[in-house]
Amino acid sequence: MDCSKVGNLIFKLRKERHMTQKQLAHQLNISDKTISKWECGLGCPDVSLLPQLSQALQVNIEKILLGDLNQNRVDGGNMKRIKFYVCPDCGNVITATAETEVSCCGRKLTALTPKPSDEEHNLQFESIENDHYITFTHPMNKEHYLQFVACVTYDKVLLVRLYPEQGAEVRIPKLSGGKFYFACSQHGLWVQK
Numbered sequence: 001m002d003c004s005k006v007g008n009l010i011f012k013l014r015k016e017r018h019m020t021q022k023q024l025a026h027q028l029n030i031s032d033k034t035i036s037k038w039e040c041g042l043g044c045p046d047v048s049l050l051p052q053l054s055q056a057l058q059v060n061i062e063k064i065l066l067g068d069l070n071q072n073r074v075d076g077g078n079m080k081r082i083k084f085y086v087c088p089d090c091g092n093v094i095t096a097t098a099e100t101e102v103s104c105c106g107r108k109l110t111a112l113t114p115k116p117s118d119e120e121h122n123l124q125f126e127s128i129e130n131d132h133y134i135t136f137t138h139p140m141n142k143e144h145y146l147q148f149v150a151c152v153t154y155d156k157v158l159l160v161r162l163y164p165e166q167g168a169e170v171r172i173p174k175l176s177g178g179k180f181y182f183a184c185s186q187h188g189l190w191v192q193k
Helices: 003-016 021-028 032-039 047-057 061-066
Strands: 083-086 093-096 102-104 107-109 124-128 131-135 146-152 157-161 169-173 179-184 188-192
Touching (some): 003 032, 003 061, 021 032, 083 179, 093 157
Antiparallel strands (some): 146 157, 179 188
16 A cells, blocks of 8 residues: 555545545544645555545545555547446446446456347247337346346447346337336346347
8 A cells, every 4th residue: 555645535536526635634533734644645454444435535445455546537538338246145236338336245256247138038029009019038036137138229228127036028108219227136237129
């Protein structure tokens, strides 16, 4: 751990939050001299203070320890690069349009890699009014089910969360030029045009 890098990051984040050293010190129940020492690179925060410091500065503990945020370049949220993450513990579904670090239930998540739909994993489409009526033959029991179906266009994501023992059908408003992504609880992410 490079104390000068950690100190520079703490200084930068504290200034972004419009906090004085005294205000940050008060939140951590330490002296403002300790904050000054960190920011000068003369010491690093004690491990026991990292959760509070992380919360006060609204930054990941790992980033504090590295002393760097590694910001992404601005890409305008290009939907062609959309990534889906699913928590193995709670089933939370998260999307991102750029490189990111995602965690849920204390675990770091990796982006699911989409595979082209196959005979076992595919969606059947029917038009009803202004909607896609989507059906599938996939099992929908507690051990094996589709977790979500999402339609992704150049500027929109419409995601429908699915649950075990739910019917094997979904209705999604028609969006032009979209791809459909769907996630199987056992076999990962699939994509279908």
